[in-house]
Amino acid sequence: MSTIKLYFNPLSGHAHRPWAMLKLLNIEFEEVLLDFFKGEHKTPEFLKINPLGQLPVMVDGDTVLRDSTAALVYLALQYDPSRQWLPVDPIRAAEVQQWLAISTREVFEGPGTARMIKIFNVPRDYDEAVKKTDHLFTSLFEARLKDNDWLVGDHPTIADVSNYGYIAAVTEGDVDLKAYPNIYAWVKRLEDYPNFTSMPPAAPYLPK
Numbered sequence: 601m602s603t604i605k606l607y608f609n610p611l612s613g614h615a616h617r618p619w620a621m622l623k624l625l626n627i628e629f630e631e632v633l634l635d636f637f638k639g640e641h642k643t644p645e646f647l648k649i650n651p652l653g654q655l656p657v658m659v660d661g662d663t664v665l666r667d668s669t670a671a672l673v674y675l676a677l678q679y680d681p682s683r684q685w686l687p688v689d690p691i692r693a694a695e696v697q698q699w700l701a702i703s704t705r706e707v708f709e710g711p712g713t714a715r716m717i718k719i720f721n722v723p724r725d726y727d728e729a730v731k732k733t734d735h736l737f738t739s740l741f742e743a744r745l746k747d748n749d750w751l752v753g754d755h756p757t758i759a760d761v762s763n764y765g766y767i768a769a770v771t772e773g774d775v776d777l778k779a780y781p782n783i784y785a786w787v788k789r790l791e792d793y794p795n796f797t798s799m800p801p802a803a804p805y806l807p808k
């Protein structure tokens with residue numbers, strides 16, 4: 601069996617998803633770190649692997665996955681026979697899918713964008729991103745996590761892994777996570793989970 605290859609960058613909450621999942625499942629893999637600031641995700645060589653020029657990409661033999669949540673689904677079904685990380689029950693599976701969708705849209709547009717504005721200086725509306733973050737955190741995450749430890753069912757799933765990165769890193773977007781105590785506790789719960797890899801701080805990966 602060939603070793604899984606993960607093209608990624610530690611600044612990316614998208615890339616954190618398969619990176620954390622591979623480590624959670626104790627799967628050996630090769631890390632290929634591409635530098636956004638050097639345009640390494642836009643070279644002709646990489647565009648052959650992902651014509652979208654985006655990270656992450658996960659390659660397992662002939663399987664090339666160019667989407668972070670697709671990679672989570674694949675890893676959970678292929679390498680977790682216990683089915684903990686992606687339950688088979690139709691309702692639970694649908695609930696997981698719902699949270700995966702939220703992680704790639706609303707979480708990226710709220711907390712992900714607030715952080716992007718602060719650390720990369722991207723010309724976007726910061727107040728709007730913070731407003732979206734507050735609405736999302738209050739109406740969905742705090743509400744769910746008030747009486748539950750995890751986003752779906754009573755154990756962690758890929759729904760938690762997928763939402764974690766940009767939410768944990770929102771403090772780099774100058775949003776105080778402690779103002780959302782249930783989310784703050786969930787972030788710590790995940791970070792304490794065996795073999796879980798926290799979202800790394802951005803500073804070491806930014807241009808000097």
Ligand SMILES: N[C@@H](CCC(=O)N[C@@H](CS)C(=O)NCC(=O)O)C(=O)O
Nearest residue numbers: 612614653654655656666667668669
């Ligand atoms: N649908 C993709 C989106 C990945 C994505 O947007 N990656 C960003 C980094 S966070 C990227 O590579 N952006 C560079 C670009 O689009 O040029 C996924 O979920 O993996």
